[in-house]
Amino acid sequence: MTAAGVQWPWRDALADLLRRSRLAQPDGLAAEVNAALAPLGLEARIYLVDQEQRTLRPVPRPGGPPPGGLAVDSTVPGRVFTTVEPASLPATDTDPARLWLPLLDGTERLGVLEVTVRGGTPLDDPDLLAGCDLFTQLVGHLIATKLPYGDALLKVRRTRRMSxxxxxxxxxxxxxxxxxxxxxxxxxxxxxxxxxxxxxxxxxxxxxxxxxxxxxxxxxxxxxxxxxxxxxxxxxxxxxxxxxxxxxxxxxxxxxxxxxxxxxxxxxxxxxxxxxxxxxxxxxxxxxxxxxxxxxxxxxxxxxxxxxxxxxxxxxxxxxxxxxxxxxxxxxxxxxxxxxxxxxxxxxxxxxxxxxxxxxxxxxxxxxxxxxxxxxxxxxxxxxxxxxxxxxxxxxxxxxxxxxxxxxxx
CATH class of the missing domain: 3.60.40.10 (PPM-type phosphatase domain)
Known part of the structure; x- marks a missing residue:
């Protein structure tokens, strides 16, 4: 609850993702993450670091082919991964504003979460930053939990066949x-x-x-x-x-x-x-x-x-x-x-x-x-x-x- 007694909307998003995750398959987790964020007017994309820890690779989600991978050593998301500190990119004429957050399971670095922010919400808005931080923590724990139950998330992290x-x-x-x-x-x-x-x-x-x-x-x-x-x-x-x-x-x-x-x-x-x-x-x-x-x-x-x-x-x-x-x-x-x-x-x-x-x-x-x-x-x-x-x-x-x-x- 806020000081004014109004329900904090991020609480509903966190509760909704927990509920959705109970029966989610590993390959469906990205869709459930976005479904939980939709009422807040936000979108997210999950990037997992590959086995070599050189590239951040996107987790597929419905709605088209995923973008390409992002180099750990030469990109803003890569810096977020190596430093475990969030970063923001303001809107441009062609791209909406974005937040990049480190995706962790405790202290195990899994990748990064890209959150697309529309509607003019300032990227330094305290509620936005606090909500995204808690939400990203939950996503990290859910990824670690879902990994053993299927191959989809494991395959995202691989660039070739494993012996x-x-x-x-x-x-x-x-x-x-x-x-x-x-x-x-x-x-x-x-x-x-x-x-x-x-x-x-x-x-x-x-x-x-x-x-x-x-x-x-x-x-x-x-x-x-x-x-x-x-x-x-x-x-x-x-x-x-x-x-x-x-x-x-x-x-x-x-x-x-x-x-x-x-x-x-x-x-x-x-x-x-x-x-x-x-x-x-x-x-x-x-x-x-x-x-x-x-x-x-x-x-x-x-x-x-x-x-x-x-x-x-x-x-x-x-x-x-x-x-x-x-x-x-x-x-x-x-x-x-x-x-x-x-x-x-x-x-x-x-x-x-x-x-x-x-x-x-x-x-x-x-x-x-x-x-x-x-x-x-x-x-x-x-x-x-x-x-x-x-x-x-x-x-x-x-x-x-x-x-x-x-x-x-x-």
Whole structure:
């Protein structure tokens, strides 16, 4: 209700969209969004970011073919996506006024929502901005909810066919971004349509954040199956209350029992106490994570070494480290550092370190990782020949708030 006792019209729009969404199929969500906005004299178009995080692609809706995609790195909507800050475009002789709003599910960046404003309503009208913000939040949550129930929204985000291994692993992985009031986790995988044995995982419960990265030897579906078995064994152990040592041993047994012909899976398994910054980790033959402090790589995590998972190594030792507020940990697979350009030069840890220090700075973790991955991929002569996975974990209260639009940071 407003101060004058008049019903706020956006309340009806939000309630109407919730009602419409109950039985909506994924391919019908865009139409329901516009039906709920129609009484307000507004129209909307949903754009979802593609798997490569390079282009915003429109969700089809009735009434004609969709427009083309919008580049993330060179357009106003792209800037809205990368900064999670809304933008407005005033009316011209040929186009009505428009608002662009970041489309989020919590802190997971899904795309942007374009709202067309007619009738002379000022783009800085407080009621319009507040209503659009709440409405867009609801649309983001509904998209995340509807994604598993059909293929339409998934297909919007794809530019080509996905391999069988990628189909398997993408369905097992958690969202690429997670944030709570004390930490942020961001991840990215390339080539996103041809992922073989790479994967990552995380879970936050109470004061503990668990996170991991995996790389099963080999390529294609068999490598993907190995990673799926390892992730399932570790999740089962974790959810039964086991610690890092027992998780690693559970993965050993699972690979030996179910996929003995596979050679091994390298991995880093870690637990972070979100209250104290106390980190515990095991490194099963994986590249050593990097500790980033004040924008500089200050050391690698060299402890907790054991044989790769599946090689039955009972000598697992758990290493310890205490982080400082604002520290970042970068986990990566060897597809990043061992990739070679046309001249045969390896990308290398030094080049990765340089990119981290030059290109990520104060950027929020998901955007820092997106730029870091794209910079690394530009080194290759064509797509990478091996999976390239990056996971960035930041222990910081401020980092989590920085991932929200400014009007939601209070």
């Amino acid at each position: 069988e291994a990628s189909e398997l692993l993408w369905r097992l992985l958690p969202p690429l971004t997670f944030a709570c009031d004390r930490a942020v986790v961001a991840a990215i995988l390339e080539p996103c349509y041809e992922v073989g044995g790479d994967g990552f995982d995380y879970a936050a419960d109470g004061s503990t954040l668990y996170f991991a990265i995996f790389d099963t030897a080999g390529h294609h579906l068999r490598a993907g199956l190995g990673t799926a078995v390892v992730m399932s064994a570790i999740r089962a152990a974790r959810r039964s209350g086991d610690g890092l040592y027992a998780m690693a041993r559970a993965a050993d047994r699972a690979l030996e029992e179910h996929l003995p012909e596979l050679r091994f899976t390298t991995a880093v398994l870690a637990q972070l106490d979100l209250q104290t910054g106390r980190l515990r980790y095991v490194n099963a033959g994986h590249p050593r994570p990097l500790l980033i402090r004040g924008g500089k790589v200050v050391r690698s995590l060299d402890g907790g070494r054991r044989m790769p998972l599946g090689l039955d190594d009972p000598r697992t030792e758990v290493a310890h480290l205490t982080l400082e507020r604002g520290d970042r940990l970068l986990l990566f697979s060897d597809g990043i550092t061992e990739a070679r350009d046309r001249a045969g030069a390896a990308f290398g840890i030094e080049r990765l370190t340089g990119l981290v220090e030059r290109g990520t700075g104060d950027l929020p973790a998901p955007e820092a990782l997106r730029r870091l991955c794209h910079a690394a991929l530009s080194h290759y002569d064509g797509p990478p020949s091996d999976d390239a996975t990056l996971v960035l974990v930041e222990w910081s209260d401020e980092a989590a708030r920085a991932m929200l639009p400014s009007n939601a940071q209070t």
